[in-house]
Amino acid sequence: MKIYKVSLPFIGMSSLMLLTLPLANAAEMTIMDHSSMDMSGMDHSSMDMSGMDHSSMDMSDMDHSSMDMSGMDHSGMDMSGMDHSSMDMSGMDHSSMDMSGMDHSSMDMSGMDHSSMDMSGMDHSSMDMSGMQGGKAPADARSPDYSNGVPYGRYGKPMMMGDMPLWGVSVDDLGYQFDDDQINYEVGAWYGLDERRLSLRSEGSVQTKGDKEIDSLTSLSYWKPLSIFWNGLAGVAYDTENDKPAVMAGIEGTAPYFIETDAMAYLYSDGQVRLDLGAEYEWRLNQHWVVIPEVELTAFSKEDSDNHITKGFNEFEAEVRLTYETLSRQLAPYVGVSYETALGSARGQRRQHNESVDSSSLTTGVKFWF
Numbered sequence: 001m002k003i004y005k006v007s008l009p010f011i012g013m014s015s016l017m018l019l020t021l022p023l024a025n026a027a028e029m030t031i032m033d034h035s036s037m038d039m040s041g042m043d044h045s046s047m048d049m050s051g052m053d054h055s056s057m058d059m060s061d062m063d064h065s066s067m068d069m070s071g072m073d074h075s076g077m078d079m080s081g082m083d084h085s086s087m088d089m090s091g092m093d094h095s096s097m098d099m100s101g102m103d104h105s106s107m108d109m110s111g112m113d114h115s116s117m118d119m120s121g122m123d124h125s126s127m128d129m130s131g132m133q134g135g136k137a138p139a140d141a142r143s144p145d146y147s148n149g150v151p152y153g154r155y156g157k158p159m160m161m162g163d164m165p166l167w168g169v170s171v172d173d174l175g176y177q178f179d180d181d182q183i184n185y186e187v188g189a190w191y192g193l194d195e196r197r198l199s200l201r202s203e204g205s206v207q208t209k210g211d212k213e214i215d216s217l218t219s220l221s222y223w224k225p226l227s228i229f230w231n232g233l234a235g236v237a238y239d240t241e242n243d244k245p246a247v248m249a250g251i252e253g254t255a256p257y258f259i260e261t262d263a264m265a266y267l268y269s270d271g272q273v274r275l276d277l278g279a280e281y282e283w284r285l286n287q288h289w290v291v292i293p294e295v296e297l298t299a300f301s302k303e304d305s306d307n308h309i310t311k312g313f314n315e316f317e318a319e320v321r322l323t324y325e326t327l328s329r330q331l332a333p334y335v336g337v338s339y340e341t342a343l344g345s346a347r348g349q350r351r352q353h354n355e356s357v358d359s360s361s362l363t364t365g366v367k368f369w370f
């Protein structure tokens with residue numbers, strides 16, 4: 001039996017070669033190109049990479065577009081330094097991802113383009129946005145009178161402009177007719193709000209010679225808007241020419257082409273009905289000069305010989321004025337020409353009483369309001 005003796009130096013050299021062989025293989029893998037390797041069939045699910053340090057790995061040249069990472073758990077991965085701008089994540093399912101602990105405050109999304117993102121299938125019903133600005137204000141957010149607990153002081157509680165009653169006076173005509181020797185007037189006054197008022201109106205003439213007879217029609221009515229351009233009136237009136245009271249109702253407003261129109265009906269105590277129709281237009285030449293043509297028609301429902309009234313249309317009046325508005329258009333002196341004629345059966349009745357059927361006159365006067 002032969003016994004072979006192995007020297008100690010040989011054993012040491014063999015051990016050293018066995019130890020350096022894995023290190024040589026690892027060094028060789030570091031210079032290998034994995035880009036052309038097909039690892040689609042490899043199963044990495046059972047690989048434990050929890051202890052691996054990927055922080056120093058350069059994956060900028062890697063193509064992740066064909067990688068299926070649906071089963072991977074990224075919750076513990078630090079991706080703060082990664083560039084996701086070129087990654088196509090349109091096919092990824094984020095519905096099961098828990099991002100409640102993620103801090104998005106430091107993320108700069110100013111360069112992101114959201115125009116092509118389709119969020120029609122997203123369900124926002126479970127999102128809690130109660131802490132966001134908006135929503136219904138609490139019941140005690142503001143005082144009903146807007147005081148917010150601040151006292152009004154010695155001036156008292158303020159009043160909203162819409163609830164404050166106002167008043168106004170307008171003199172649409174105060175002039176003299178030279179041929180008829182009479183003064184014509186038309187005055188109106190009102191008090192109330194924009195949606196309801198009490199209106200007082202009077203128009204007529206005063207003879208300057210002879211018995212100085214006064215013919216006037218005065219009404220007190222309730223005024224209320226009916227639409228944007230029309231207002232309604234209803235009240236009582238008194239006619240000095242007939243010496244009878246009446247119940248009145250009518251409308252006034254602006255017709256198409258800015259024609260100021262009014263229609264008033266009066267029912268007298270004896271059953272007589274009077275209808276007054278009027279139209280007026282302001283033809284503005286410049287900021288001060290204005291031409292105002294005006295026409296009026298008067299009709300009655302039945303004949304009244306005592307007051308020289310016939311059934312149907314009785315009178316037609318027309319006047320053209322040239323006015324000059326001054327003092328913020330509140331004062332406007334004028335000169336003009338007026339014309340009056342009887343209509344229908346009223347012409348024959350006036351001839352029987354030696355009264356003029358037609359008359360014209362030069363007029364001058366002033367109109368103002370305050």
